[in-house]
Amino acid sequence: MKKRILLVSLGGTITMVKTTSSGLLPKLSADDLLHRSPEIASLADIETWSPAMLPSASLSLAEIINVARGLRDRFAEGYDGAVIVQGTDTLEETAFLLDCLIPETHPVVVTGAMRGSDAPGADGPANIADALRVAADDGSHGRGTLAVFCGEIHAARFVRKIHTVSLSAFQSVGRAAVGAVVEGQVRFHGRTERSPAILSVDLARERPVALFRFAMGEDDRLLRCLPDLGYGSLVIEGAGGGHVSAAMMSAIRELATQMPVVLASRCSSGPVLRNTYTYPGSEVDLLSAGLLHAGELCGLKARLLMALLLMSGCDRGCIEAEFRARAGGAPHD
Missing domain, CATH: 3.40.50.40 (Rossmann fold)
Incomplete structure (x- = not known):
């Protein structure tokens, strides 16, 4: 039976298309991303949620905290995992926040793209497909939040954006990646120890x-x-x-x-x-x-x-x- 995975879109380059002024703006929802790559739908039983449509520099702590709460609610309803797509500028920060905030063992995977959705060689569909494979893989349970980019799987604590435009813009700085997606198969070769989640966050404080x-x-x-x-x-x-x-x-x-x-x-x-x-x-x-x-x-x-x-x-x-x-x-x- 296919895993039930939630695809969450927060905006970013992966959702951007050219406007009349030739600049990129976030326009695509999670539904749009899914419909643009029908083959992705075969990887899991996918449902969508689009709580934001922003360049990632405009995302706030409050928005990510609320996404974490939404994910916990969905896991309680029976979802097996989640994929979050957003802009790459603050992707490492979102991944770390979610890793700190979600105690469940369900896989949470963050990904994005370096090229807009309409660009030749757009990397968004491949990154989403890899992220969905990781979120649906039994070996991802209990690993905390992961970042998947350009075929590599990174632990949230160590992943960093190390290049402004390269398709392989993310690395586990000071560490090897914890895994990879090769020929459509998820392969893990390392594990980062998790800390207990921080559960008493109050935005009023x-x-x-x-x-x-x-x-x-x-x-x-x-x-x-x-x-x-x-x-x-x-x-x-x-x-x-x-x-x-x-x-x-x-x-x-x-x-x-x-x-x-x-x-x-x-x-x-x-x-x-x-x-x-x-x-x-x-x-x-x-x-x-x-x-x-x-x-x-x-x-x-x-x-x-x-x-x-x-x-x-x-x-x-x-x-x-x-x-x-x-x-x-x-x-x-």
Whole structure:
């Protein structure tokens, strides 16, 4: 019997067609995508849902949280899995959010396209077909949210968009992909350990989380404004293993007494260091000031995790525990 899979469309390039001005705009619903590729319908018993039709840079945390709630409701109704299609610009963020928010073992697969629906060699239909195969595969159960792109299967925690236009724009940074779709067959060769889902998210408690990328010559004026602007937390992408200038330390120390501050790296691969350098502005200096260690989470995903934890009403101890559990690369207790 065919698996019952929900195809969810949020917009993005995969739904875009040329307008009279020759620019691309999102126009196609999940139904439209399905009707444009009738052969896809044979892969599962597919039903559709189109809660948004936006370029992915315009998607909000609230919209993805509501999608997660909708998916949980559908799973309770008997759906076997779900495929979410959206724009690639924030695809890694949606995948990570869903991975944090959905406790069920049902497969959730996120995909998109680098070329518009009308473009020669459009990659959307192949990516949707591969994503549906993964969502319908028994081996996908319990793996959390997966991203499927260009025949590769990636864990949500590690997938990143690494190219602006390439059809193979996504990689598991610092890791191998956990699987692939080859000749229409799903093949897994790795597994990423899942953390328990965050279930107590309340949008009424939402507070902005700032993401600050250190750059040579940067000063502390932006940092000192954050409390007055209503920010609830800060993620710093430090240079290298997690470093800033000595001149910024006074402002960072003060902020760490007022809000949770997380130390990530602006590098594309590798964890934040813990005890290699001890100069002012080093990772030792920053962590001793009370900053939380992001492990192998990039700044984007550390920010999303912090936003969810704040919306869950977590205290400092809970936040620290969640980062230890989800960041990867942190030592085991």
